[in-house]
Amino acid sequence: MSAPIRPARGMRDFLPHDVRRRDYVIRVVEDVYRRYGFQPLETPALENIETLTGKYGEEGNKLIFKVLRRGEGETSGETDLALRYDLTVPLARVVAEHRGALPKFFKRYQIQPVWRADRPARGRFREFYQCDVDAIGSASMVVEAELCAAVADVLQRLGFRDFVIRVNHRLVLAGLLDHAGVPPALHGAALVALDKLDKVGPDGVGNELQARGIDRPAVEALLPLFAGRMELGELGRLLATRPEAAAAVAGLEKLFALSGSTSAGPYLRFDASLARGLSYYTGAIMEIAVPDLAGSLGGGGRYDGLIGMFLGQDIPACGFSLGLERILVVMTERGMFPADVDTGGADVLVTQFDDGESAEEALGLARDLREAGVRVDVYPEPDKLGKQFKYAAAAGVRHVAIMGGDERARGVVTVKDMTSGQQRAVPRAGIGQWFSAGAAHQELAPSGSEDQE
Amino acid sequence: MSAPIRPARGMRDFLPHDVRRRDYVIRVVEDVYRRYGFQPLETPALENIETLTGKYGEEGNKLIFKVLRRGEGETSGETDLALRYDLTVPLARVVAEHRGALPKFFKRYQIQPVWRADRPARGRFREFYQCDVDAIGSASMVVEAELCAAVADVLQRLGFRDFVIRVNHRLVLAGLLDHAGVPPALHGAALVALDKLDKVGPDGVGNELQARGIDRPAVEALLPLFAGRMELGELGRLLATRPEAAAAVAGLEKLFALSGSTSAGPYLRFDASLARGLSYYTGAIMEIAVPDLAGSLGGGGRYDGLIGMFLGQDIPACGFSLGLERILVVMTERGMFPADVDTGGADVLVTQFDDGESAEEALGLARDLREAGVRVDVYPEPDKLGKQFKYAAAAGVRHVAIMGGDERARGVVTVKDMTSGQQRAVPRAGIGQWFSAGAAHQELAPSGSEDQE
Numbered sequence: 001m002s003a004p005i006r007p008a009r010g011m012r013d014f015l016p017h018d019v020r021r022r023d024y025v026i027r028v029v030e031d032v033y034r035r036y037g038f039q040p041l042e043t044p045a046l047e048n049i050e051t052l053t054g055k056y057g058e059e060g061n062k063l064i065f066k067v068l069r070r071g072e073g074e075t076s077g078e079t080d081l082a083l084r085y086d087l088t089v090p091l092a093r094v095v096a097e098h099r100g101a102l103p104k105f106f107k108r109y110q111i112q113p114v115w116r117a118d119r120p121a122r123g124r125f126r127e128f129y130q131c132d133v134d135a136i137g138s139a140s141m142v143v144e145a146e147l148c149a150a151v152a153d154v155l156q157r158l159g160f161r162d163f164v165i166r167v168n169h170r171l172v173l174a175g176l177l178d179h180a181g182v183p184p185a186l187h188g189a190a191l192v193a194l195d196k197l198d199k200v201g202p203d204g205v206g207n208e209l210q211a212r213g214i215d216r217p218a219v220e221a222l223l224p225l226f227a228g229r230m231e232l233g234e235l236g237r238l239l240a241t242r243p244e245a246a247a248a249v250a251g252l253e254k255l256f257a258l259s260g261s262t263s264a265g266p267y268l269r270f271d272a273s274l275a276r277g278l279s280y281y282t283g284a285i286m287e288i289a290v291p292d293l294a295g296s297l298g299g300g301g302r303y304d305g306l307i308g309m310f311l312g313q314d315i316p317a318c319g320f321s322l323g324l325e326r327i328l329v330v331m332t333e334r335g336m337f338p339a340d341v342d343t344g345g346a347d348v349l350v351t352q353f354d355d356g357e358s359a360e361e362a363l364g365l366a367r368d369l370r371e372a373g374v375r376v377d378v379y380p381e382p383d384k385l386g387k388q389f390k391y392a393a394a395a396g397v398r399h400v401a402i403m404g405g406d407e408r409a410r411g412v413v414t415v416k417d418m419t420s421g422q423q424r425a426v427p428r429a430g431i432g433q434w435f436s437a438g439a440a441h442q443e444l445a446p447s448g449s450e451d452q453e
Numbered sequence: 454m455s456a457p458i459r460p461a462r463g464m465r466d467f468l469p470h471d472v473r474r475r476d477y478v479i480r481v482v483e484d485v486y487r488r489y490g491f492q493p494l495e496t497p498a499l500e501n502i503e504t505l506t507g508k509y510g511e512e513g514n515k516l517i518f519k520v521l522r523r524g525e526g527e528t529s530g531e532t533d534l535a536l537r538y539d540l541t542v543p544l545a546r547v548v549a550e551h552r553g554a555l556p557k558f559f560k561r562y563q564i565q566p567v568w569r570a571d572r573p574a575r576g577r578f579r580e581f582y583q584c585d586v587d588a589i590g591s592a593s594m595v596v597e598a599e600l601c602a603a604v605a606d607v608l609q610r611l612g613f614r615d616f617v618i619r620v621n622h623r624l625v626l627a628g629l630l631d632h633a634g635v636p637p638a639l640h641g642a643a644l645v646a647l648d649k650l651d652k653v654g655p656d657g658v659g660n661e662l663q664a665r666g667i668d669r670p671a672v673e674a675l676l677p678l679f680a681g682r683m684e685l686g687e688l689g690r691l692l693a694t695r696p697e698a699a700a701a702v703a704g705l706e707k708l709f710a711l712s713g714s715t716s717a718g719p720y721l722r723f724d725a726s727l728a729r730g731l732s733y734y735t736g737a738i739m740e741i742a743v744p745d746l747a748g749s750l751g752g753g754g755r756y757d758g759l760i761g762m763f764l765g766q767d768i769p770a771c772g773f774s775l776g777l778e779r780i781l782v783v784m785t786e787r788g789m790f791p792a793d794v795d796t797g798g799a800d801v802l803v804t805q806f807d808d809g810e811s812a813e814e815a816l817g818l819a820r821d822l823r824e825a826g827v828r829v830d831v832y833p834e835p836d837k838l839g840k841q842f843k844y845a846a847a848a849g850v851r852h853v854a855i856m857g858g859d860e861r862a863r864g865v866v867t868v869k870d871m872t873s874g875q876q877r878a879v880p881r882a883g884i885g886q887w888f889s890a891g892a893a894h895q896e897l898a899p900s901g902s903e904d905q906e
Contacts (some may be wrong), residue, residue, distance in 0.1 A: 004501050005763050006548040008534055011497035013547050013555075015560070019493035035823045037799035037830030040472035044464035044580050045498060045536075045566065046518075048457050063500075068519045068532055070570040079521055079531020081461055094466050097458040101468075103848050105833055108469070113498065117523040138833035142805070142812055146831055149820070174709075216836035302672050310458050346490035350594070364714035367602070370488045378599055380558055380591035395556050416537055424701030 010118070010126030017342060022129075024329055024341045036150045038133050041108040043090035045115075053082075055089045055309070057279030059192060063116040083115040084205070088303065088319055095317075097311035103443045105137040107302040111324075122209050124327040128325065131298075134319030139304065141254045144284045147320040148255075148264035151288065153297060154322065156263060159336045163297065165267045166287045168274035169252055170301070172235065175245025179238065180222035186214055190222075194275040197226065198294070214269055221253055225400050226273035232256070234270060250285070255284065263450055280306045286320060298322035346377035347390040348399045348415075348435065354382045365413065365431070369401075372432030393418050399440050403428070405408040414425045417444035426453060460778060463571070463579030470795065475582075477794045479564055481610050482584045483647065486562040489603045489841060491586050494561040496543035501532045506535075508762065510544045510732030512645060516569040536568040541756065541772055542732070542791040548589050548770075549763035558590040564777075576748060576782040578716070584751075587772030590699040592757065594707045597737045601708075602715035604741065604751060609716065612789045616721045616750065619740045620729035622705055625688065628698025630723065632691065633675035639667055643675075645726040651747070664841075679726035685709070688725060701736070708737065722727045731878055733759045746783055751775035799830035801852045801868075801888065802845040814856055818866065818884070822854075825885030846871050852893050856881070870897035 007013050012021060029041075052064055067081040069075060084090060085108045095106060111131045117123060133150055135143045148165055157161050173359060177187050193208040200208070202223050209219045230238075232252055239245040252270060259265045276285045276299060283302030290297060300320030308314035350366045352359060361380075366376045374402075377397060379388045385402070392400050402414040413431050416423035422444045426434050434440070460466050483493075514799055520534040521527060530631070537543060540563045541898060548559060564584045571577060588596045601618055610797055621629050626647075630640050646661040655676050662672045671745030683691075685705055692698040705723060712718045728750060729738045743750060753773030760765035784790060801817045805812060812835075819829045830850060832841045838855070845853050855867040866884050869876035875897045879887050887893070 002503055002544070003507075003763050006501075007497050008499050008501045011551070013543075014493075014495040015547075015551065016492035016494060019495050022495075023493070035826070035828050037802075037828060039798060040467075040470035040476070041469060042467040042472050042475075043867050044460050044466070046461050046464055046568070046580065048461045049460075051456055054456075065523070065534075066521045066527075067536070068521060068530075070518070072518075077521075081518070083520070090466075093456070093458050094468075095462075097466070103492050104844055107830065115499070127499065130553055131476070135833065139835040142816070142833045145816060145834070146819075149816070153823070188661075228675060258813055258816055261813045262820055344487075349490075360711055360714045363595070363598060363602070366589055366599075367715055370606070373488070375488050375490060377560065378595060380588065380595045380599070381593040383843075391557055406721060423597065 001359060008126075008388050010120035012127070017431050018172075018342070020341055021328060021332070021337055022324065023326060024129070024337065025158065025331070026129075028108070029111060029322065031323075032150060032154045032157060032196055033131075033133050035153075036107070036133070036146060038107045038135075038150075041091065041094065041110045042085065042112060043087070043094060043110070045084050045113070047084060047090060047093075049082045051082075051093055052085055052089060055280060055306070056085060057188070057192065057277065058277075060085060063118055065117055065412060066118065070398050071402040077199050081247060082161075084112070085116060086114050086278075087112060087130050087321065088134065088306070089296060091132070091134055091136075092307045092317070093305075095307050095315065099311065099315075102136075105133045105135065107133070110132045111186060115253060120299050122247070123293065123326050125325055129324035131322040132319055133321075134317060136307070136315060136317045139316040140249055142256060143282075143318045144255050144286075144302065145258035145264070147258060147300060147318060148268060151322060152262070152264035155288070155297070157222070158327065158331065160290065160330075163267055163288055163290045165264060165359055166269055166271040166274045166289060167212045167255065169245060169248040169284050170281050171244050171248035171283065172239070172252070172272065173275060173450055175224050175239040175242045175248070176277060177222065178242060178245075180225065181218040182214055182222065186212065191213060191275045192277065194226070195277045197275070202227065210372050230272050231334075232270045235270075250286035251284065268430050275352050276301060284318070288322075292333070293326060296323070297326050297330070343396065345375070345395055346397045347375045348377070348401050348440075349388065349395070349397045350376060350378045350401045351385060351388045351403070352379045353404050356381075357409075358403070358405075361408060365401060365403055368432045369435060374432070374435045374438040389416075389418065399444070401431075415440060415444065419444075420444055420446035421444075463573035464559045465578060465580070467656065469797070473797045473894050474785070474790055475777065477790065478611065478777060478784070479582075479584070480818075481485035481561070482564060482607050482775065482777075484729060485603060485607045485610060485644055486584075488606075489560070489586070489599060491562040491588075491603075494544065494563045495565060496563070497538065498537050498542070498566070500546075502533060502535045504535075504546055505538055505542060508580070508759070509538060510641070510645065510730065512730060512810045513538060513732075518568050518569055518570055536586065537565070539567050539568060539731075540565060540583050540760070540774065541587065541731075544585070544587055544589075545756075545770070546763050550575040550769075552764065555589075558588065559584065560586070560588045562586045576746065576779050578778055583773040584777055585772055587770060588842060589760070590769060592769040594704055594711060594737075596771045597739070597889055598687060598706050598711035598715055598717070599774055601712060601721060601739060602718035604773050604775055605715070605717035605720050608741070608750070608780075611780065611784065613743065613783075616720055616743045617680060617722050618717060619722055619724040619742060620705060620708065620728045621724055622701040622737050623699050623734050624701035625692070625725065626728060628692040628695045629678050630675065631695060631698075635675065639665065640730060642754055643667060644728045644732075645730065646678070646729045648724070650726050650728070655680065659727060672789050682854065683709060683725050685723045699709065702736065709843045720799065722784070724834040728776065729754055737771070741775075743783060745786070746779060747867075748778050748779060749776070749833065750783070787797075798828070799850045800828045800852045801830070801893075802839060802841065802848070803829060803831045803854045804841045804856070805832045805835050806857055807832050811835075811856070811858075811861075814861060818854060818856055818881070821885045822888060827885065827888045842869075842871065852897070853890075854884075868879060868893060870899075873897055873899035875899075884891075 284300035287299035505731035
């Protein structure tokens, strides 16, 4: 063996069975996003390096895959391109570039892979798909409410009932950090530490906060604020004297009121300890949790300053990203896929007797069946009929069409149902119509059963 | 402006209008490929560098994008990963890895982007989609016939009538090179030169052949063989004493006979000058031409040795790749897209009067409409009604739903058709049903016209 046959570390091949399941989820996501008035957008996998750097915070920057500059870079090691790290920064770039041509409120969805040089783990890969929805141009909390409703609809359509959309606000967090005495310059560092609360617990966060230069009194004042699942009303009273934080609390109250009229209502929960890792969020932040997964199924938030990093002028924006791989992991473990997702191969196998005239007849038969909308596989070479049956059975092809010398002389095709074993001679001339009308399933069904497939 | 707002060189953003057109073509391709019994496969964008190197020939190797190794590679310039250059080599790797689990004849389709550090030109980009079909496991010419039929079906379904599938065979080319006295060791170099015949003409190819070390008598014997559009029969006589080449001619005759029974028949044309650039082809080669495009819409061929480079044991294989970008370029220039491809935004805009109770009502109305399958955009903030109408018109949203204080008191929604200007009060309770039954189009159509949309 001269070349490696495994995919690269943290990357995966998707065989037909996998692709069908992925496509099923993507179709549901697309359908719901379109119903919410979002429009499709796609951006290149590669971006200029400067487009990505400085947007994701210290942890993110380290995980960007960098591409060697062609030509001279081959020897100097110089890089000029980088692989897309998320779908939000490319969106901000596109909005800045096409500002004049886009509608005042631009609502887009985007379902594409992103790449992160992360340590692979369960449900965490180096190439993974994100399913993003973002609404650009409005600071109204109606935007957050619509985004939460859209992802709640997606998850319900996929069969999820036990998810929670945790909600917080970056200005609420800033208010709590101020309240505990964390200096503004260390807020970013504090959020990076706080984001690990689920993973490392309060003690771990406390240690990391101190390691990041936040003094012990501030840490001791801060941690209890996240211990007891504070209610929004209680938080409002605590932060009443801090205008920005108080306004953020009011905004979240508004989001909960609006969500009473949407499908997200029963799933929203305020959680003061939610921090989110990315540095570009400026307002509401959201994250989806399910009981049997340590990580989240998706997350998002408001990022009113990001487009300004490209345009030189801020434009309000808010988005939500669903993680396709995480959703697939949970759906697979729970057996949530409809049965017909896993059957998607050919309907009929056309057999072959010799590679002369019979091969031409076989291809003509396949042509007529395909024109009638039937999915047809052709056994590519002459072989024993038993072997061809065996191939059909192994490939999950239900019907086999046989056109030997006898059939050709009589102007018929023998059609055999591989599950019932029944067979029948069908006139060659009308075979496309016979199949597309469902006759194969009605006339060759297992005896005693009513096959309504 | 602190960050570049343009995509990287040779890469493109696809706005909603572009994505809808791309998706339309992809859906047709998928539907046809599935009818031919092909199954979906997806592979990672990044491969280990050794997986790709040495597979594409000298020209190809130079165009592979290489990715810096994470960690130590950041400073040393070491690379370990590379971006997918085509979909065929990853397929060969997957077949080698999963040989035991795949059916005896594995027929897969794959529609994904590939990356090449090529000089950008019209219809040539550094990121572009390929739509591949490949059949693994049989050396029968039925495979080539089925592949040609599948791509011919795709192009016909898209509306193409003037394409030609040029066909040749690598062993025919080898026979002609032998016949002209080109030494076997220089065959590969000769094919690279010959592949440029369309671009640089016979004189250019002659110069390049000599520059690659082929002597003048051989060049002068070779070039006339490609000048006069030799027929297959004539070629058979010329190569009759060379067994491999004669068998290749017989194989192509077989392909033409089989294709008489398929949709590819009228489009196939033998062309002894077709060479194809990639080094992994071993048998029949194909390429699709249309009159108004210098490059090809797609190409393919048999590559019976490639899987062996991974598996250590050869497995016959043959494939065809359609270039999505080229197809889109020609379809756009010729205006070949159905009108409904370009209309795909929201059906209804729900307006907004204030951000209190009315916002909750608006979201509830949107929820009910979406549950009925209607695509709904919600104007995100209170604004003058005229501005909201203007937004709907600009976004191409046909109907606007208004629920002001008056409507709320009466339990109705005013629905306005933005094209006819007509409006009507519809009971709030049954509005989802009213829309999904098509009443908006029937009752509010422009007067005097019959709107059957």
